[in-house]
Amino acid sequence: xxxxxxxxxxxxxxxxxxxxxxxGHLPGEMSGGQQxxxxxxxxxxxxxxxxxxxxxxxxxxxSTRDEIMDVLIRMWKERGLTFVMVTHDSAVARRAxxxxxxxxxxxxxxxxxxx
Numbered sequence: 544x545x546x547x548x549x550x551x552x553x554x555x556x557x558x559x560x561x562x563x564x565x566x567g568h569l570p571g572e573m574s575g576g577q578q579x580x581x582x583x584x585x586x587x588x589x590x591x592x593x594x595x596x597x598x599x600x601x602x603x604x605x606s607t608r609d610e611i612m613d614v615l616i617r618m619w620k621e622r623g624l625t626f627v628m629v630t631h632d633s634a635v636a637r638r639a640x641x642x643x644x645x646x647x648x649x650x651x652x653x654x655x656x657x658x
Contacts, residue, residue, distance in 0.1 A: 556584035560614050576607035580614060587618060593625040594618075600635055612638055 544552075557563050560580040570578055579599065586594055599615065600608040612635060619626045628639070636642050643652040 552588050553584075556588040557581070559587065559618070560584045574607070575603055576610055579603065579607075579611050583611075583614060583618065587622070590622075591624060593627065596626070596628040598630055599628060600630065600632060605634075608632070608635065 554563065554566055557566055560583050562577060562580055562584065565573060565577065570581070573581070583599070586596075596615070600611050603611060615626065615628070616638065618624070628635070630636055636644075637655070640655050641652055642655055643650055645651075
């Protein structure tokens, strides 16, 4: 892929997570939530069929956590990708359409009618 195409894809990915205006900023010039959205954009730039996220909202305050979850859910719906997330945050887990829990080595999956 040519450099111009790479730049356009990166700019598009940043715009898709609401950071198009921050294209020239360094990580130290962004909040934790913005840095997390950059990480999501980086993961999505190659247009994967599946996205694995380990505690993507773990170090964020509630408001920023909810903002990141909104971005992730929108990306999941718009792109139709398989999204697997690990979390210890019950508020985040409640937003999943098919939450799975692991207790004592057993996996339980259910449909979430509230998601």
